[in-house]
Amino acid sequence: MNILEMKHIGKKFSGVYANEKIDLSVAKGEIHALLGENGAGKTTLMNILFGIYSADEGEIFWKGKQVHFHSPKDAIAEGIGMVHQHFSLVNKMTVLDNVILGLEKQGFFLDRKSAKKSLEDLAERYGLQVDPDARISELSVGQQQRVEILKALYRNVELLILDEPTGVLTPKETEKFFSVLRKLKAEGYAVIIITHRMSEIMSISDRVTILRDGKKIKDLVTKDTNPTELSNYMIGRQLDYNFEVKETEKKEIALQLKDITVKKGHKKPVLDQINLEVYKGEILGIAGVDGNGQKELAEVIAGIRKISKGEICYMGEEIASWKIKERFEKGISYISDDRHRDGLVLDMNVEENLILRQYDKKPFLKNGIFQKKAIKENAEKAIEKYHIKTSGNQEGETPVKFMSGGNQQKVILAREITEHSKLIIANQPTRGLDIGATQFVRQVWMDQRNEGKSVILISADLEEIMQLSDRVAVMFGGKIVGVQKKEEIEMEQLGLLMGGITKEEMK
Ligand SMILES: Nc1ncnc2c1ncn2[C@@H]1O[C@H](COP(=O)(O)OP(=O)(O)O)[C@@H](O)[C@H]1O
Ligand SMILES: [Mg+2]
Incomplete structure (x- = not known):
């Protein structure tokens, strides 16, 4: 039985579909990969599930019941947790404080000692070792990720959404991270993992759903597919791996x-x-x-x-x-x-980031005044030359x-x-x-x-x-x-x- 069913999900930003009629289903104890190029709509779909955005169209069924999450709080209360691409931990606080942050409701006294104990137990059980007393700022990215996962597990989630979790990890850390996911799976957790690495999908997932340009292209059982097929569905075209290599002198x-x-x-x-x-x-x-x-x-x-x-x-x-x-x-x-x-x-926006190295120079600065037109034109050129995808009609101001x-x-x-x-x-x-x-x-x-x-x-x-x-x-x-x-x-x-x-x- 599927624990999650998303049906015909639609979401527009500035009139453009980021998600269009997307279906996604996930079973208990399943690791489900969500695959797609940048901008395919993966994060948007997960943000909808997690209550960050509300869908314009479609329905979400969680454990057989239709749900309407208005915020991540609602989603977490029902058992859905998400670890974002960019973490949301408080740097100055300790691991333990980050994990229990927000749980201390009015009228409830949170026992730090027992909280620490349960955190350590969780960490031990899933191989997510971190020092509860360390400050987030002292931790590596991989360790911070563990804290994010612990934070979700501590809230008794049953489905964990991971948005490109391996992007920040070294190959060795990724291996370790996958063994954690396998443990979660064995305990009956459902996991949705966003990635674009075929090898990772092949090694960790049970099923895979592929998005392209905001639409669901295909869902597949991992053991019945292969990296070439996945890649073809994902990009919808054959990639040219052959570069034109010119003869150069290489003397000076x-x-x-x-x-x-x-x-x-x-x-x-x-x-x-x-x-x-x-x-x-x-x-x-x-x-x-x-x-x-x-x-x-x-x-x-x-x-x-x-x-x-x-x-x-x-x-x-x-x-x-x-x-x-x-x-x-x-x-x-x-x-x-x-x-x-x-x-x-x-x-800062695209325009501003593009002139960071030369903002104090002509043509961007003249007589102490920023030259808006030059800054804008510079961005327009870059956006065109590098095929930079900005959002909607904001372009350089994204x-x-x-x-x-x-x-x-x-x-x-x-x-x-x-x-x-x-x-x-x-x-x-x-x-x-x-x-x-x-x-x-x-x-x-x-x-x-x-x-x-x-x-x-x-x-x-x-x-x-x-x-x-x-x-x-x-x-x-x-x-x-x-x-x-x-x-x-x-x-x-x-x-x-x-x-x-x-x-x-x-x-
Ligand atoms: N908050 C937002 N405002 C405007 N456009 C957005 C917003 N979030 C995402 N988009 C747009 O929706 C599309 C899908 O983005 P996203 O879901 O982040 O893709 P992915 O995670 O697959 O890379 C992109 O074109 C992106 O620019
Ligand atoms: Mg994304």
Whole structure:
């Protein structure tokens, strides 16, 4: 029996359907995947179920009874919980306080001690270990996610909605997270998981519903389908994986790192004597498991992080003392792996985010006055060039927080990559993006390279690295442990290097 039936759900924003006649059913003890490209309407559908939006059309049946939720409070009271893409925890408060927040009703005295005990029991039971007394601000994203799930479980939900939960996780964290989901399933919970990663759908879900352009395209039993079929339903077209790779010279050095070391106190250096050069007209892929110094390396080049030792030569000049702004103006672009921390100001709109690097310059600022027309035109150009999907008729005035990850990433690319760009450092630029957006972003790197510019592509996704790079460097433990031309690479060796096995040890 289905615990949830959504029938003919319809929802319009500014006259445009975000959801149109969508049906979705979920059974008890089922993990149901909701698949679709950015903008397909997944979050909207779940926000309707969770009482955040009310549907314009359609009906929702929960445990056989028709329901009308007017707020998440109503949904939670009936046993439906949701973990959003962007968490809603209070940073300054502890884990326990976040979990019990809002439960302390008038006239009720909440016993913190027993609350802590039940939280610890829950955590233990489902493998969601976190320290109840830790502050949210001290926790990693993965840990914060556990708190969000615990918060829902603590409220006795029976259906858990997870909106792109793995977008923020490393592959290893994802594995662990999936084992938690399997435990929940075994205990009879129903789970709706939004994702666009076929491999994840195949490994975790029982059934999958595919949305495209606000409509339900198909629902399938996972074991009867395969990634190719899912992908075809999702995008409704065949993807072209072949890039046009132009012959480039790759003779002149754009960037040369000599003996770069970053070390704090007596700790192990985060970057340890890095020697590396990047040529004009090449994509240098940096492979490696997350956390082996890739982020630090990117920051050193962008000017965000100081080096303890070494030299950074860019177009023949020593730039270690240059500020971030100066480096950007001289053509160094940086795409951070954390779109929300370093990339965008979420409360600002597209127009504003696009000029963050140059708001104090002509044509955007003249005689101390912002030039609205120039700012608007700049946004219009970017929206067109990068196919940025904004909402309804707000266009450049859409706050970026309302946009999908893929579209947010496109805003960053449009801002960072200018006609002056000569060297682009991109850290995990496609993480969390759907296939369509991923392909778009990859094409941007290839175009830059074909124009004779240099791209340093840091990615934990080996497929991406192999698809795009001219040469591949591997990082492990703050060191470059190998650099090879793509044609000469043996995948097995690459995997071993990434796992910390040295070339000597391989012999
Ligand atoms: N609050 C909103 N106001 C206006 N448009 C919205 C709002 N929320 C979503 N949309 C639009 O509805 C469509 C579906 O969005 P969404 O449900 O977020 O897609 P998904 O989660 O599949 O990426 C998009 O075109 C999006 O711009
Ligand atoms: Mg969404």
